[in-house]
Amino acid sequence: MVSRNGRDSNGQDVQIRKNFNETAFFYPNLQTNSKGEIIVSFTMPESLTRWNFMGFAHTKDLKMGQISEEVVTQKELMVMPNMPRFFRENDKMTLSVKVNNVSDINIKGNSSIVFFDPVTQQEITGLFLGRFPNEQEFSVEQGKNTTVDWQIKIPEGMSAVGVRIIAESDKHSDGEERIIPILTNRMLVTETMPLPVSKTGTTEFTMTKLKTNNSTTLRHHRYTLEFTNNPAWYAVQALPYIMEYPYECAEQTFSRYYANILATHIANSDPKIQRVFELWKNTPSSEALMSNLEKNQELKALLLEETPWVLEAQDENERKHRIGLLFDLNRMSKESSDALNKLQKQQKYNGGWAWFKGMPESWYITQHIVTGLGHLDNLGVTEIRKDNKTWNMTKKAIEFIDGEMLQSYKDLKKYCDDKCMAKDNIGYMQIQYLYARSYFIDDVPMNKSTSEAFEYYKAQAQTYWKNKSFYMQGMIALALYRFDEKEVPAKIVASLKEHAIYSEEMGMYWKNESGYYWYQAPIETHALLIEVFDEVADDQVAVEEIKVWLLKQKQTQDWKTTKATAEAIYALLLRGTNLLSDDSMAVIQVGDMTIDPENDPSIKTEAGTGYFKKAWDGELVKPEWGDIKVTKKSNTVSWGAVYWQYF
Incomplete structure (x- = not known):
């Protein structure tokens, strides 16, 4: 008689085999002793089978040798169940167990089967066997084998079951234990x-x-x-992403400045908002700091750790858990000051910024930073104009982009006659220039030669806006509207409405060509179009609809880049911080x-x-x-x- 705990009738423990690893051992780096010997010690898995032993050796001068042998693990009495990989609810089956005798005597004894809950270890044999006994006698001659069978029925409501099978005689015993999954016969x-x-x-x-x-x-x-x-708070929760981005290029240095100065502005704008920051700081384990994917883990058919979103979820979770530290007013003030000093050092003598130190000035990256400074100024961040360092840096950058635009105009005139000049000659950089310049058109005057080039490209934008992308159309609409040209911006808004897609769940959005270039970015496009419908059209219904789409991108994935995150945060906070309060x-x-x-x-x-x-x-x-x-x-x-x- 053997108990469910693996103890025979004499009170002795029966060895129950549980380790069925397919690889017994792997030692990739062994060294010989002074006699040239290698002694390997390991614990063999408990499968009763034939094993391949393989060894490979080499000397310092790359002489090589190898060995290959077979090893058999067996016992004189062995139980060898024919277990399936899984059970399925309500299945009826015959579970067969082969009993092998490799000794030199005939063996008679008892075999038993026990089912148990692998979590609680509670025996549940009756649920599987019903009224049938769990013990059977067996008799097997020397060198031969026999089988014992049990008729079982798989119950409902269990995810797995432990199965323990034991064969025991007066002098021999063996046992095997496995955990078998139980699949439902229904689909969730x-x-x-x-x-x-x-x-x-x-x-x-x-x-x-x-x-x-x-x-x-x-x-x-x-x-x-x-x-x-x-959900507008998801924009704030995204700030640590650009606060902590590790690279030192001009774009990401500016993004750090942008995030820290904006977070300080947000925190100081309303006591309610500052109170939320304090709550995050004092409760770092708050569910607010968990990834949205992790919050809904129980709704997934698979564990989060087994899904392709795991790295994204863990990364988002890490960022959120640092929010309490990052939204400290003293820390944000220091970080914004450090980033500003670094940005000023990176600015060249002519006002431009290069992508990285040692590279030539970039028209695009300088315009991107000027635009970002314009965004901060538009959001009410007073430091842009009140801080002399920041304002001087801004004016120098504007003078640089004025010069780059003027140079592009001169190059065009050099190779173009009047007929050619009347064609569509406005490109992405000139459109971005008009948009960036529109934030400071009254504060930083341009000289006469620059004004000629400016008026040319402004007229080009008025004439050729129809064949531009939605992103470029949005920039043109905002720039012209700020230059007191109202007719074309109104037409652009009407055209954008006609091309928009409306969805109750996803809001209002556009299908535009996405790609690797800055002017093909969907997040930045929709963020800019929020500004268009807010400022040019004063259509708050459309603004809220586009915000739904923008926030949905943050809900389901991420805004992906520092630039996209900065643009999205700006768009969501355009109407001030009342939304957050x-x-x-x-x-x-x-x-x-x-x-x-x-x-x-x-x-x-x-x-x-x-x-x-x-x-x-x-x-x-x-x-x-x-x-x-x-x-x-x-x-x-x-x-x-x-x-x-x-x-």
Whole structure:
């Protein structure tokens, strides 16, 4: 008689084999002793099988040798179960076990099978065998084998089972233990419904499949609701990405300055916002600092660690966990000062910046930095004009891009007659120049020769905007509007509306050609078009719709580059920081149940984003939960989703 713990009738432990590694050992670097010997010590896996032993050796002068032998591991009495790789719920099967006798005597004894829960170690043999006994006698002659069989049925509701099989006689014993997965004979289905809300009042949603479900075999598994009240905070949570980007090129040095000076401005703009920063700083393990992918791990069919998004999730998680440190006002002040000093040192005598030290000045990168300084100034960051160092640096850079634009005009006139000059000669750099210059057109005057070139390219933009990309059209619209030219910007806005795609979930967006060049970047394009519809069209409905798309890109992936992140943050904060100070919570009605996170102590909401999640087990789910109502007090963009899972 053998117990389920592997102890025979005499109270002696039966050796139960559990280690079935396919590689016994691998030692890649062995050295001989003074006698030229190598002694290898290892523990053999417990599979009863034939092993290949292979060795390779070489000397310092590359003389080589190798050895290949076979090793057999066996016992005089061996149980060899024919185990499947997995069980499936409700399957009925015959589990066969071969009992081998390689001794020189006949053996009689008892065999037993035990099923147990691998987590709790509790025996559950009855669930698999029913009324059948778990023990059988066997008799096997010397040098031969026999089989013992058990009829089993796989129960429902288990993910894995431990199987322990033992054969034992008076003088011999053997046992084998394995963990076998149990697959459900049903498929887990996850039905999802997004809850995009961008206006005050009550918005209604219907999950038709749940509401009209009348299946008699469907089994509810889980119902989950999640909602983010103020996703604009994701823009703030992205700031550490550009604060800490490690490279020292001019673009990323400026991005560090941009992020730190902007974060300081945000923190000082409203006590509510500063309070959120303090909460993040004092609760570094807060769920607000978790990756959005990790928050929803239980909704995935696979563990997050096994998905292709793992590195992205871990990287985002790391960045968020550093937020508490990064949003310290003293640290941000020092970092912005350091970045500004470094940026001033990188600026050449003529006002331009090179990509990296030692390279020639870049027209593009200088215009990018001038544009960024214009963005900060437009957001109300007073340091751009009030700090003499910063303002002098800005004026020098503007003089440089004026000179580059003038040079491109001179080069064009050199090779072009009047007919050629009337053609489309405005390129990406000239359009970017007009946009960058528009932020400081009244503050930094240009000389007469520069004005001639400026007027030429302005006229070119008015004439040839139709064959430009959406990104370039947006820059032209903003530049011309600031130069008091209203007709063409209005036409550009009308054209952009005609080409836009509208979606309740994704908002308003454009399908544009994406590529490697700066003027083909979709995030930057949509960020700029937010500025167009805000400033030129004063269309706040369109602005909010484009913000939905922009925030969705952050929700589902990332903004990917320091430049894209900086542009997106600027676009989202264009109307000031009031958007961030909105801490009102939506009230959600699921069927006849009200979820009010503001007054429900069981619901923990994130500081800033107002994100929360609530889940219910399958036995509680009702068809009326297919009706959802979301009531909001503000016009800020919010989103959420419900997930209904069933077998």
